[in-house]
Structures are given as C-alpha cells and as structure tokens.
Amino acid sequence: MKNAINYYYNLYPENIHQTEKGYYFIINNTRYFLIKYLGDLKEIQSIYEMQLYLLNQNFYVHPIILNTQNQILTYINNEPYILMITIHYNNKININDIISFLNFTASKTPSPNWGELWSQKNDYLEYQISMLGQKHPLIRESFSYYIGLGETAIALVNSLEKTNVPLVYAHRRLGINDTWYDLYNSLNLTIDYQVRDIAEYLKSQFFNGQDIEGDLAYYLNSAKLSTYEYMLFLARLIYPTYYFDLYEEIITDRASDEEIKKIITKVDDYEKIIKKIYQYYKTFLPVQRIEWLE
Numbered sequence: 001m002k003n004a005i006n007y008y009y010n011l012y013p014e015n016i017h018q019t020e021k022g023y024y025f026i027i028n029n030t031r032y033f034l035i036k037y038l039g040d041l042k043e044i045q046s047i048y049e050m051q052l053y054l055l056n057q058n059f060y061v062h063p064i065i066l067n068t069q070n071q072i073l074t075y076i077n078n079e080p081y082i083l084m085i086t087i088h089y090n091n092k093i094n095i096n097d098i099i100s101f102l103n104f105t106a107s108k109t110p111s112p113n114w115g116e117l118w119s120q121k122n123d124y125l126e127y128q129i130s131m132l133g134q135k136h137p138l139i140r141e142s143f144s145y146y147i148g149l150g151e152t153a154i155a156l157v158n159s160l161e162k163t164n165v166p167l168v169y170a171h172r173r174l175g176i177n178d179t180w181y182d183l184y185n186s187l188n189l190t191i192d193y194q195v196r197d198i199a200e201y202l203k204s205q206f207f208n209g210q211d212i213e214g215d216l217a218y219y220l221n222s223a224k225l226s227t228y229e230y231m232l233f234l235a236r237l238i239y240p241t242y243y244f245d246l247y248e249e250i251i252t253d254r255a256s257d258e259e260i261k262k263i264i265t266k267v268d269d270y271e272k273i274i275k276k277i278y279q280y281y282k283t284f285l286p287v288q289r290i291e292w293l294e
Contacts, residue, residue, distance in 0.1 A: 175204030
C-alpha cells in the first residue's frame with residue numbers, strides 16, 4: 001500500500017495504519033485516510049463537486065484529494081479507493097453534533113419522496129423474502145410485522161399535505177457508533193429533510209440498548225419544526241430501517257440470523273415510544289388517526 005500511495009499521490013508516509021474502514025497515515029500533522037469506495041461509481045463526480053461546494057462555503061467536510069492523474073478514484077489491485085484529509089476521527093457523535101451539522105441549508109433540489117422510495121423498497125424486499133425466506137426462519141416469522149410498519153409509514157407520508165421545507169445536507173445513515181469521521185465524510189452525505197438524521201440516530205440508540213427519551217424530548221422541545229416536519233419525523237421513526245438494514249446483512253451473510261432477535265425482543269418497548277410521540281403530537285397538531293397508536 002505504501003508504494004501505491006507514493007506513486008498515485010506523491011505522498012511518502014513513514015507509517016501506514018490499517019483499520020476496519022481503510023488506511024490512515026499522518027504527514028506534517030495532517031491525517032490522511034485512504035478508503036475503498038463502495039458506492040455507485042456513477043455518483044462519485046457529483047459527490048466530489050458537492051464537497052467542493054461545501055468547502056467553498058466554509059462548511060467543513062473531509063476534503064477529497066485527487067491523485068496524480070487528477071482522478072477522484074484510484075484503482076489499487078483493481079479496487080477503487082479515495083484519499084481524504086480527515087481532521088476529526090475517533091470522537092463519538094451525539095445529538096448536538098448532528099443538530100449543529102444540519103444547520104446548513106442545501107442548494108435548491110427536488111424534495112425526496114419518502115413514500116415512493118419506501119414503497120419501492122418494500123416491494124423489493126417482499127419479492128426477495130419470497131425467494132430466500134426459507135433459509136432464514138427468524139426473518140420469515142417477523143418480516144410481515146415490519147413490512148406492516150413500513151406500510152403505516154408510507155400511508156402517513158402519502159397523506160400529508162406537502163409544504164416547502166428547507167432541505168439540508170444529511171446522511172445516508174448515522175448511528176450511535178459513528179464518529180466525527182462519519183459525520184463529516186462527504187461519501188455519507190445526501191440531501192434530505194433534517195429530521196432524517198435525528199430519527200435514524202434515535203432508532204440506532206434505542207436498538208443498541210440506550211434510553212432515548214432524554215434526547216427525544218430535547219429535540220422535540222428545541223427543534224423549530226413545521227407541522228409537515230413533525231409528521232415526517234414520526235413516519236421516519238415508524239419506518240423500520242433498523243430491521244431492513246440488518247435483514248440485508250443477514251441475507252448477504254454478513255450477519256447471523258440470531259442478530260435479528262435483538263430487534264424482535266424490543267417490539268413492545270419501541271411501540272410504547274411511538275405511541276407516546278403520537279399522543280404528544282395530538283396535544284398541539286392535527287394528527288391523522290393511526291388506529292394501533294390510539
């Protein structure tokens with residue numbers, strides 16, 4: 001790897017350290033991180049342009065370093081890599097870090113249609129489980145419940161009167177084990193509603209055994225949300241990304257079937273959280289009736 005870094009970047013580190021996320025090295029107190037790019041190759045140019053735009057707006061994300069051929073991707077052993085400078089690395093994120101990050105409004109772009117995206121995902125997963133479900137009895141037994149949650153979230157989003165809400169630079173996923181490296185990594189960014197990141201972080205907290213009521217109350221009491229955003233937040237909490245993400249890891253043999261038990265055993269407790277939010281909303285918002293939350 002050292003020879004590749006020398007050749008492709010004209011950088012000559014004395015020591016290179018390997019982590020589960022890639023390789024890092026330090027030159028003149030600057031930390032570089034070389035990671036394998038796992039995303040869609042068609043998106044890399046737009047990601048690069050986005051991080052340039054943000055940096056030019058004095059909004060920090062990890063700068064991507066072009067190689068000596070002026071290319072974003074460097075192929076090492078036929079695998080695409082990206083080199084970034086990372087100032088922040090090991091610090092675990094908290095809800096205030098996320099809220100601060102979400103203060104930067106994104107440039108004008110079409111609003112995401114969660115209902116349509118989730119509906120397509122549900123359809124795909126239902127087809128997939130019909131083909132592969134026999135190999136995974138724990139998933140087969142629990143799958144219908146979580147598809148049902150997904151349908152509730154889709155129906156809720158589709159019923160909302162859409163209003164103009166500022167979009168922000170959010171993340172594809174954020175969880176309690178993520179660090180400032182993940183928060184400021186432009187490869188993890190997407191343009192979306194601000195409630196996306198908060199909802200996903202809270203779900204990660206809950207299903208990793210943490211009490212979320214403090215952070216949840218703090219966010220709801222301090223965030224200045226529109227009615228539309230409040231309802232999107234509820235829908236995002238209902239939609240079981242935590243289950244579907246783990247499902248995909250199991251189906252692709254990156255996790256064992258037993259892992260799903262950590263989620264299934266928390267069904268009742270999570271429903272109580274959702275019901276509590278729903279009942280709270282009813283004290284100040286016109287809320288569509290959701291029978292199982294009454």
